[in-house]
Amino acid sequence: MEITTEKDSNYNDLEKMSVREILENINKEDKTVPLAVEKAIPQLEELARIVAERMKTGGRLFYIGAGTSGRLGILDASECPPTFGVPFDWVLGIIAGGDTAIRKAVEFAEDDPTQAWKDLQTYEVDSNDVVVGLAASGTTPYVIGGLEMANANGITTGCIVCNTGSPVAAVAQFPVEVVVGPEFVSGSTRMKSGTAQKLALNMLSTTVMIRLGRVKGNKMVDMQLTNHKLYNRGVRIIMTETGADEQTATALLEKYGNVRQAVESFLISS
Numbered sequence: 001m002e003i004t005t006e007k008d009s010n011y012n013d014l015e016k017m018s019v020r021e022i023l024e025n026i027n028k029e030d031k032t033v034p035l036a037v038e039k040a041i042p043q044l045e046e047l048a049r050i051v052a053e054r055m056k057t058g059g060r061l062f063y064i065g066a067g068t069s070g071r072l073g074i075l076d077a078s079e080c081p082p083t084f085g086v087p088f089d090w091v092l093g094i095i096a097g098g099d100t101a102i103r104k105a106v107e108f109a110e111d112d113p114t115q116a117w118k119d120l121q122t123y124e125v126d127s128n129d130v131v132v133g134l135a136a137s138g139t140t141p142y143v144i145g146g147l148e149m150a151n152a153n154g155i156t157t158g159c160i161v162c163n164t165g166s167p168v169a170a171v172a173q174f175p176v177e178v179v180v181g182p183e184f185v186s187g188s189t190r191m192k193s194g195t196a197q198k199l200a201l202n203m204l205s206t207t208v209m210i211r212l213g214r215v216k217g218n219k220m221v222d223m224q225l226t227n228h229k230l231y232n233r234g235v236r237i238i239m240t241e242t243g244a245d246e247q248t249a250t251a252l253l254e255k256y257g258n259v260r261q262a263v264e265s266f267l268i269s270s
Contacts, residue, residue, distance in 0.1 A: 002163070002164070002165070003137060003138075003139070003163050003166075004162075004163055004164075004179060004180075004181050004182060005136050005137055005162050005163055005180075005182070005183065005187065005189050005193055006137070006186075006187050007181070007182040007186070008182060008186050009182050009183060009184055009185060009186045010029075010181075010182055010184075011025055011184060014184075014185065025184060026184050026191070029183075029184045029191075029192055030191075030192065030195060032180065032181070032192070033180055033192050033195045033196050033199065034199065036178050036179055036180045036181075036196055037178050037196055037199045037200055037203070039178075039179075040176050040177060040178045040200065043174070043175060043176040043177065044176050044200060044203055044204060044207075046174050047132070047158040047174040047176055047204060048203075048204055048207040048208055048211070050130060050156055050158070050174055051130050051132075051158070051204065051208050052207070052208045052211040052212060054128060054129065054130050054156060055090065055130075055208060055212060056211075056212065057128060058128055059128035059129045059130060060089060060090055060091070060092060060123075060125075060128070060129045060130075061077075061090065061091045061092070061129070061130050061132065061205075061208070062092050062093075062094060062120060062123070062125060062129060062130065062131045062132065063076065063077060063091075063092070063093045063094065063132050063133075063134055063201075064094045064095075064096075064116045064119070064120070064131060064132070064133050064134065064142070064143055064146045064147075065093075065094075065095060065096070065133065065134030065135060065140070065142075065143060066095065066096035066097070066101075066109060066110030066135070066140050066142050066143065067096075067101075067105065067110065067190075068136065068189060068190040068193075068194045068197075069134035069135050069136055069140075069143075069160075069189075069194075069197060070093070070094070070095030070096055070101065070102075070134065071095060071101075071102055072134065072194060072197050072198055072201060073093035073094070073095070073132075073134050073201070074093030074094075074095055074102060075093070075198075075201075076091070076093065076198075076201040076202070076204075076205050077091040077092050077093035078093065079205075080205055080209065081224065082223060082224045082226060082230075083209075083220055083223055084209040084212075084214040084215070084220065084222055084223070085214065085220075085222030085223055085224055085258070085260075086209070086212075086214065086222075089123075091205060092123060094116070094119045094120065096109040096110045096112070096115065096116070096140075096142040097109030097110075098119075109142065110140050110141065110142045110143075111141050111142070112141065112142055112145075113141040113142065113144060113145030113148075114145055115142055115145070116142050116143065116145055116146025116147075116149075117145060117146050117149035117150070119146075120146060120149075120150070125150070125153075125155060126153075126155070127153070127154040127155055127156075129155055129156070130155070130156045130157070130158060131146065131147065131150040131155055131156070131157050131158075132157070132158040132159060132160065132172075132204075133146060133147045133157070133158070133159040133160075133161075133168050133171075133172060134159070134160050134161075134197060134201075135159065135161050135166075135168045136161065136162045136163075136189035136193035136194070136197065137161070137162070137163060137166070137189065138159075138161035138162070138163045138166020138167060138168040138169055138177075139166060139167055139168065140168065143159070143168050144167050144168055144171055147159065147168065147171040147172055148171055151171065151173070156173060156174070157171065157172045157173045157174070158172050158173065158174035158175065158176065159171075159172035159174075159175050159176060160176045160178065160197050160200045160201070160204075161175070161176070161177055161178070162177070162178055162179060162180055162189065162192075162193040162196055162197070163177070163179060164177050164179055176200060178196040178197070178199075178200055180192040180193055180195075180196050216241075216260065216263075217241075219237045219240075219241070219259070220233075220237075220259075221237065221241075221259045221260040221263065222258070222259070222260055223259065225253075225257070225259075231253070234253050234259045234262075235249045235250050235253055236249075237259050237263075238252055238253060238259060238262050238263055238266070241263045242263055242266045242267065242270075244266060248266075249262070252265065252266055
């Protein structure tokens with residue numbers, strides 16, 4: 001396979017560039033990422049459909065990855081509960097090397113092809129769930145091994161990679177390939193590849209949550225009210241959805257502690 005993520009940068013002598021030149025050239029490369037994601041929408045559609053289908057029947061979504069990819073999976077998973085009000089065990093991110101690897105690289109953790117399945121088993125993963133492997137290169141043994149074992153145990157698998165024809169995509173039942181080409185700093189997949197995976201994860205989880213009914217209109221009616229900004233947003237949503245004044249909306253939110261319930265109770269009683 002051709003590993004474009006490991007190819008030399010289209011730019012050379014980076015250290016001789018001015019600060020402005022570095023920034024402009026990074027930005028020039030970053031502009032290509034959404035176009036690469038757009039080409040992968042048909043693949044993302046298939047993955048989003050199966051994830052929503054599984055989750056509607058009680059399944060969970062697992063992300064497995066190493067390094068930047070693993071951290072992005074954890075980020076996406078951790079943001080689903082506050083944004084959409086879902087339980088913390090609906091979307092789960094697992095990184096090679098465990099929680100320590102979130103902040104500090106764990107040497108050779110990604111090279112163990114057996115560890116991902118061990119990590120998944122601690123959550124009693126089963127055939128209702130979906131396991132999505134995240135690997136910019138598409139060659140990470142940790143991810144390949146995890147997907148292979150998931151397949152062997154009747155679990156639906158997907159992936160998000162940044163090369164074509166990779167081992168990870170070959171193993172995944174629902175592969176998503178977002179090919180962004182060489183990085184600005186050769187091989188630094190935290191850059192364009194990481195951005196591509198972040199965009200794809202945003203699209204996947206948001207689409208799934210909308211399909212699960214966790215958005216009304218265009219509002220996060222199930223969001224967790226964990227700070228003043230979100231509380232005030234909740235009040236505004238209630239006012240918009242019901243036509244109630246601020247005092248009434250605030251009282252409703254105080255009573256129910258949830259935007260959706262506050263709106264529904266007002267509309268029922270009106």
